Amino acid sequence: xxxxxxxxxxxxxxxxxxxxxxxxxxxxxxxxxxxxxxxxxxxxxxxxxxxxxxxxxxxxxxxxxxxxxxxxxxxxxxxxxxxxxxxxxxxxxxxxxxxxxxxxxxxxxxxxxxxx
Amino acid sequence: xxxxxxxxxxxxxxxxxxxxxxxxxxxxxxxxxxxxxxxxxxxxxxxxxxxxxxxxxxxxxxxxxxxxxxxxxxxxxxxxxxxxxxxxxxxxxxxxxxxxxxxxxxxxxxxxx
Numbered sequence: 001x002x003x004x005x006x007x008x009x010x011x012x013x014x015x016x017x018x019x020x021x022x023x024x025x026x027x028x029x030x031x032x033x034x035x036x037x038x039x040x041x042x043x044x045x046x047x048x049x050x051x052x053x054x055x056x057x058x059x060x061x062x063x064x065x066x067x068x069x070x071x072x073x074x075x076x077x078x079x080x081x082x083x084x085x086x087x088x089x090x091x092x093x094x095x096x097x098x099x100x101x102x103x104x105x106x107x108x109x110x111x112x113x114x115x116x
Numbered sequence: 117x118x119x120x121x122x123x124x125x126x127x128x129x130x131x132x133x134x135x136x137x138x139x140x141x142x143x144x145x146x147x148x149x150x151x152x153x154x155x156x157x158x159x160x161x162x163x164x165x166x167x168x169x170x171x172x173x174x175x176x177x178x179x180x181x182x183x184x185x186x187x188x189x190x191x192x193x194x195x196x197x198x199x200x201x202x203x204x205x206x207x208x209x210x211x212x213x214x215x216x217x218x219x220x221x222x223x224x225x226x227x228x229x
Contacts, residue, residue, distance in 0.1 A: 004159075033217075042219075042221045042222060043160075043205070043219050043222065045216065045217075048216065056216065091159050091160070093159070093160075103209075104150070104162045104165065105160075105162075105217055106161075106162075107159030107160045107161065108159050109157075109158060109159050110158075110159050
């Protein structure tokens with residue numbers, strides 16, 4: 001299995017531009033998580049989906065952030081408009097999310113976002 | 117709510133030294149406990165896990181025992197190598213949390229040759 005795939009690996013954009021990050025989870029996994037990692041704030045859970053349905057988006061910083069999961073094999077995280085403080089590494093992770101219990105999360109390599 | 121507290125880093129050790137990274141947790145139910153490792157430029161990956169009290173997780177020479185009485189899950193390794201230099205995250209997950217995993221702040225380990 002190829003593991004969790006994220007694209008792009010690096011993104012440099014200017015303040016005010018729209019940014020779209022993409023994630024393909026491991027086939028057969030039914031839970032998907034978006035995280036943000038910075039030196040100051042560490043690893044933060046932004047949103048997670050179970051069976052393509054958003055379960056908890058309380059970590060999404062503000063309305064500029066949105067996430068979708070149109071099918072079991074694809075998810076996007078969009079920032080519009082982007083700001084310099086959004087600069088971070090964004091990770092996508094997936095798990096098999098066995099009903100009734102927790103499970104190991106498998107992380108992608110991350111997207112390093114720089115907003116100038 | 118649930119939380120994980122782990123020792124602050126960085127931790128700097130010489131090769132072949134003994135490693136302990138402390139981790140304690142608070143949880144409302146009966147969580148599973150994890151240690152993840154993050155190597156430079158990569159995402160987190162599972163190092164080991166334990167799903168119930170007194171279970172011991174182990175992998176690559178690392179061990180951690182689920183201690184319910186002390187709500188702890190300390191990571192240990194008897195002899196570290198330079199290649200163990202990374203950031204280590206303690207984490208918990210329980211079904212009452214809806215499959216969410218709560219991560220600690222991470223502890224950076226440097227191992228000198």
